[in-house]
Amino acid sequence: MGGGPVREPDPASRSAPSGPLLVSLCEIFHMGMRLKIAVCVKRVPDMDVRFKIGSDGTSLDETGLKYDINDFDAWAVEAALQLKEKAGQGEVVVISLGPDAAAETIRKALSMGADRGVHLKADRIPFDGFAIASALSAELRDGGYDLILFGKMSPDSSNGIVGPIVAEQLGLPCVTSISRLEISDGKGTAKRELEGAQEIVEFPLPAVLTVDEGLNTARYPSLKGIMAAKKKPLEVKPAALGDSKVSVQKLELPPERAAGRIIGVGAAAVPDLIKALQTEAKVL
Amino acid sequence: MANIFAFAEARNGALRKVALETVTAAWKLADSTGGEVHALLVGEPGISAKAQQLGEYGADVVMVCEHQGFGQYNPEATAALAADRIKSGGYRAAIFSTSAQGRDLAPRVAAKLGVSLVTDVTGMELTGDTLVVKHPMNIGKIVATVAIAATPAVIAIRPNTFTPVVNANAGRVENVQSVGDPSASRVVVKELVQGGGGKLDLADAPVIVAGGRGLKAAENFKLVEELADAFGNAAVGATRAVTDDGWRPHTDQIGQTGRLVSPDLYVAVGISGAVQHLAGMRTSRTIVAINKDKDAPIFKVADYGIVGDLFEIVPALTAAVREARKGH
Ligand SMILES: Cc1cc2nc3c(=O)[nH]c(=O)nc-3n(C[C@H](O)[C@H](O)[C@H](O)COP(=O)(O)OP(=O)(O)OC[C@H]3O[C@@H](n4cnc5c(N)ncnc54)[C@H](O)[C@@H]3O)c2cc1C
Ligand SMILES: Nc1ncnc2c1ncn2[C@@H]1O[C@H](COP(=O)(O)O)[C@@H](O)[C@H]1O
Numbered sequence: 187m188g189g190g191p192v193r194e195p196d197p198a199s200r201s202a203p204s205g206p207l208l209v210s211l212c213e214i215f216h217m218g219m220r221l222k223i224a225v226c227v228k229r230v231p232d233m234d235v236r237f238k239i240g241s242d243g244t245s246l247d248e249t250g251l252k253y254d255i256n257d258f259d260a261w262a263v264e265a266a267l268q269l270k271e272k273a274g275q276g277e278v279v280v281i282s283l284g285p286d287a288a289a290e291t292i293r294k295a296l297s298m299g300a301d302r303g304v305h306l307k308a309d310r311i312p313f314d315g316f317a318i319a320s321a322l323s324a325e326l327r328d329g330g331y332d333l334i335l336f337g338k339m340s341p342d343s344s345n346g347i348v349g350p351i352v353a354e355q356l357g358l359p360c361v362t363s364i365s366r367l368e369i370s371d372g373k374g375t376a377k378r379e380l381e382g383a384q385e386i387v388e389f390p391l392p393a394v395l396t397v398d399e400g401l402n403t404a405r406y407p408s409l410k411g412i413m414a415a416k417k418k419p420l421e422v423k424p425a426a427l428g429d430s431k432v433s434v435q436k437l438e439l440p441p442e443r444a445a446g447r448i449i450g451v452g453a454a455a456v457p458d459l460i461k462a463l464q465t466e467a468k469v470l
Numbered sequence: 471m472a473n474i475f476a477f478a479e480a481r482n483g484a485l486r487k488v489a490l491e492t493v494t495a496a497w498k499l500a501d502s503t504g505g506e507v508h509a510l511l512v513g514e515p516g517i518s519a520k521a522q523q524l525g526e527y528g529a530d531v532v533m534v535c536e537h538q539g540f541g542q543y544n545p546e547a548t549a550a551l552a553a554d555r556i557k558s559g560g561y562r563a564a565i566f567s568t569s570a571q572g573r574d575l576a577p578r579v580a581a582k583l584g585v586s587l588v589t590d591v592t593g594m595e596l597t598g599d600t601l602v603v604k605h606p607m608n609i610g611k612i613v614a615t616v617a618i619a620a621t622p623a624v625i626a627i628r629p630n631t632f633t634p635v636v637n638a639n640a641g642r643v644e645n646v647q648s649v650g651d652p653s654a655s656r657v658v659v660k661e662l663v664q665g666g667g668g669k670l671d672l673a674d675a676p677v678i679v680a681g682g683r684g685l686k687a688a689e690n691f692k693l694v695e696e697l698a699d700a701f702g703n704a705a706v707g708a709t710r711a712v713t714d715d716g717w718r719p720h721t722d723q724i725g726q727t728g729r730l731v732s733p734d735l736y737v738a739v740g741i742s743g744a745v746q747h748l749a750g751m752r753t754s755r756t757i758v759a760i761n762k763d764k765d766a767p768i769f770k771v772a773d774y775g776i777v778g779d780l781f782e783i784v785p786a787l788t789a790a791v792r793e794a795r796k797g798h
Contacts, residue, residue: 319581431618437615446771
């Protein structure tokens with residue numbers, strides 16, 4: 187054991203599931219492991235707005251946009267915190283690549299309970315996920331992490347690629363889109379969401395995981411957490427982005443759907459709907 | 471004369487519809503380069519029987535790798551093999567699907583090749599040295615035109631967007647060896663848990679009947695299931711309100727954090743049409759909404775709406791659809 191007292195494993199965590207995230211970490215204790223987890227978090231705009239395209243035609247007009255941590259990344263932070271709490275020891279490091287304001291996103295994760303932050307500074311977050319992944323990999327490579335967590339995807343760039351690219355760059359096993367996780371004895375078991383099916387996947391640690399909805403519900407930062415976060419270490423470094431062979435040439439608003447029509451009220455409208463589906467939409 | 475690579479996805483020994491879509495998309499590109507379409511198909515021994523179908527949809531060559539270790543999706547061995555074939559084949563572009571498997575596989579392969587990729591591609595064109603693609607962003611509220619200057623250009627296409635087209639080609643089978651031992655992968659799929667009792671899957675179904683909180687209780691979802699049955703070719707979807715309450719599994723959830731679908735027909739039953747839900751279905755060809763609130767936002771995207779009580783309307787619609795489809 188690495189130093190601290192050996193805690194009795196919580197019997198409840200071994201038998202009855204206490205929530206969607208099941209962890210039995212007692213075996214890790216006996217191996218003397220200390221769980222070190224990195225979580226990569228992205229600052230993303232709130233999607234519940236009417237977006238406007240900037241004057242350059244290739245970026246968004248940011249006026250009036252509100253930003254927060256990507257939801258999937260908040261679930262990843264929550265998963266890391268739950269794993270650390272069950273283990274009783276460990277470290278959760280939050281990493282974000284982006285402009286000055288990305289520090290706010292890191293502070294949010296720190297106020298949830300993460301231990302320290304690394305801000306990889308860039309003028310803006312590039313569209314190219316490969317460039318982002320390369321910069322994150324450079325930071326993560328020698329970090330000695332047992333787990334590196336990502337969100338399944340970010341809603342702004344909508345690619346869902348950064349996590350698995352980092353895994354390949356670091357040569358680590360990777361499971362994407364997990365909605366359930368168990369870690370024990372240096373191994374993990376996860377459930378992956380597919381179309382109409384699920385896979386149960388086993389993997390060794392260290393590993394890269396990307397988090398889907400359903401794994402947990404992210405906690406809100408407490409007032410105490412917010413105060414404590416102000417004193418937690420946040421290292422700032424330049425992001426090693428390199429060049430990119432993928433570039434946004436143009437952004438457009440999608441064509442509006444042609445205005446629809448209300449066919450009628452109540453079951454009496456059903457025959458007219460059937461007729462429209464047969465003759466206009468030709469889907470029946 | 472640049473050739474195009476297409477990954478042909480299979481599950482449980484059968485080709486998935488998205489496999490025909492990647493081959494169709496590859497054929498369109500190959501048509502502009504004057505090159506060939508080479509598809510890769512991996513699976514347990516016996517999977518080569520499916521190669522012919524890929525030929526029918528435009529594959530000139532089908533590389534087949536049969537191995538016991540490919541019984542379930544084997545991410546590491548599949549990525550290693552795909553990257554190896556793409557590298558040695560000198561392809562201009564490599565096309566995957568943005569299915570659950572493709573989302574997992576494509577970035578691994580791109581990273582092994584040292585190039586970036588764009589997923590959820592809805593259109594593409596080769597212009598000179600770049601592959602220019604359309605990529606919806608910001609939950610579909612923005613469409614980006616993205617230039618990929620790398621060779622190979624790696625993309626994953628959006629399911630249900632490149633309709634499979636028959637394009638009879640040779641479909642010459644070439645057996646290929648795995649890279650390393652597929653049974654030695656670190657990441658192992660132990661089990662495939664099928665949901666939905668063999669019903670059609672959201673990704674493949676031309677019709678989706680989706681239910682929301684307006685159904686009031688889990689057991690009322692049978693109204694939605696019966697309507698789906700009446701269509702004969704429909705899958706059942708749900709909103710987050712419904713999956714959160716456990717009325718339906720999370721895999722049925724459509725929207726920003728769930729699945730992206732674009733069927734020929736989407737029937738929204740008791741769904742308000744929150745922006746996060748619309749993000750997952752607004753590109754459906756035809757949308758029908760049934761809601762008792764005439765101001766529900768779902769009616770803004772619906773081609774056809776009926777205002778009223780779903781408990782009265784849905785059974786009537788189910789009967790009418792059955793009647794209309796008689797003889798099918
Ligand atoms: C970050 C984030 C991500 C999200 N991701 C998703 C997602 O991926 N997918 C998703 O669906 N949601 C998502 N949501 C949730 C979304 O905001 C809505 O809360 C959800 O879509 C509402 O589901 P609903 O339409 O079933 O329920 P409600 O909004 O409660 O609507 C129920 C509708 O049923 C109608 N109704 C009630 N009774 C009847 C009746 N008898 N007959 C006819 N109509 C009736 C009502 O008029 C109402 O319009 C997300 C939210 C957030 C914040
Ligand atoms: N700029 C960034 N900084 C830190 N993590 C990021 C960044 N961009 C993406 N990620 C991570 O990669 C995941 C997938 O993003 P994407 O590939 O852009 O859909 C996100 O959920 C984050 O975990």
